[in-house]
Amino acid sequence: MTDIRPRRSVLYMPGANERALEKAKTIDADALILDLEDSVAPDAKEQGRDNVCAAVRSGEYGHRELAIRVNSIGTEWHDDDVKAAAAAGPDAILVPKVESAEQVRALVAAMEAAGAPEHTQLWAMIETPRALLHAEEIAGAHERLTVIVMGTNDIVNETYGLHVPGRNPVVLTALSWTLIAVRAAGKVVIDGVYNDVRNEEGFAAEARQGREMGFDGKTLIHPSQVEPCNEAFSPSxxxxxxxxxxxxxxxxxxxxxxxxxxxxxxxxxxxxxxxxxxxxxxxxxxxxx
CATH class of the missing domain: 1.10.287 (Helix Hairpins)
Incomplete structure (x- = not known):
């Protein structure tokens, strides 16, 4: 059996918040996504980039897998984000809104040109209708792409749907469709976030749903979600x-x-x-x- 790396709980941490990056060293998440995209304001992008690269280089995060989420392709920050992240050498570089196999191959080429070490994987987010239509091609585009992360908030937004308990039918279809595509490629797939951090019962139900569907883990937006997520995705x-x-x-x-x-x-x-x-x-x- 191939080597197994647990990715039950994958916690987003804002890259511009140095206190949050420090606190992350004590949180028992399997993986951390040090974020340069949604959680970082435009005027803090460069500082955030410096913060997350320094965090990776510190070597102080123990067993936690570290991924840097860069800004999406075509933004003014993307190229510099990829170059800096590659030089820092995290476990992975996560790219949002990937929509084609060609983009995957271009991202791998950019990582290699920037000197990313061999251990730095590519992770890709599927969060648009176009990406969903090409999920199988994306997942199988390159061996360096090892993890697919679901962007469920964006899927709801771009399909004009609603956030409802149990998730709306389009989101469930997107999750199922992508999971099948990723499994066909032999890769890892991580469920999207749950937005209501005060609704413990609702989070537990959605985490259980993700486990029942077959996801490897779930992305999280608050440290309080880590323990119940680890429990949901662990064998009893x-x-x-x-x-x-x-x-x-x-x-x-x-x-x-x-x-x-x-x-x-x-x-x-x-x-x-x-x-x-x-x-x-x-x-x-x-x-x-």
């Missing part, structure tokens, strides 16, 4: 016990010459074993951080 003790028992039952059946087994009165086939092994591998990855 019951999940782990079930996975172990299922594998043992199947192995016993194979040794007896059978192709299938039963566990807790349910049919067990090889595909169930693969899923059980994935759950245990993820639990091991969490335990070894």
């Amino acid at each position: 003790e019951a999940d782990i016990e079930r996975a172990q028992g299922l594998i043992a039952a199947f192995d016993e059946a194979v040794e007896a010459g059978a192709g299938v087994a039963t566990y807790n009165n349910k049919l067990v086939e090889e595909l169930h074993v693969r899923d059980a092994k994935r759950i245990l591998a993820f639990a091991d990855a969490l335990a070894s951080r």
Whole structure:
């Protein structure tokens, strides 16, 4: 099985806010997106760029995966953001509003021209109707693109929809469509944000929905969302016990010459074993951080 890196909780942190970047060192998120786009005012873009690059270079964020979100293609800040981020060498550079495979390849070329180290991946946001129509092409455009992040707020905005509990049908379609495309490419896909930071019950329900759909994790806008998100996307003790028992039952059946087994009165086939092994591998990855 390939190396597993947990990305249950992926927290946005405003790049112009030095206190927030300092606080992020103590937050138990799996990944941090140090943001230069939406959370940074135009007159603070350069300061934010300096802040996030210094944060990456500090090496003080422990197990947390660090991604720098640059400004989108075509903005006056994009090229300088990519050059600075590549030089800082984060785990990833996240680009918003990617809409084509050609853009992915151009972004990789720009990262390489700027000297991005091999460990710096490209992450891309899918958040426009055009991107949704080309999700499979985007996800499979280049091996350096490893993670797709859903921009659900922009999807609602650009389709003239409404934010509703449980998410509106267009958003659910966009999430499902993109998840299938990303899985076909063998990449990671992260669910979008939940806006009402005071609605704990609503957040828990949406995080659970994302896990049930098959997302690897969820992007977050407030530290209070990290713990419930980690819980939603982690296997429970019951999940782990079930996975172990299922594998043992199947192995016993194979040794007896059978192709299938039963566990807790349910049919067990090889595909169930693969899923059980994935759950245990993820639990091991969490335990070894």
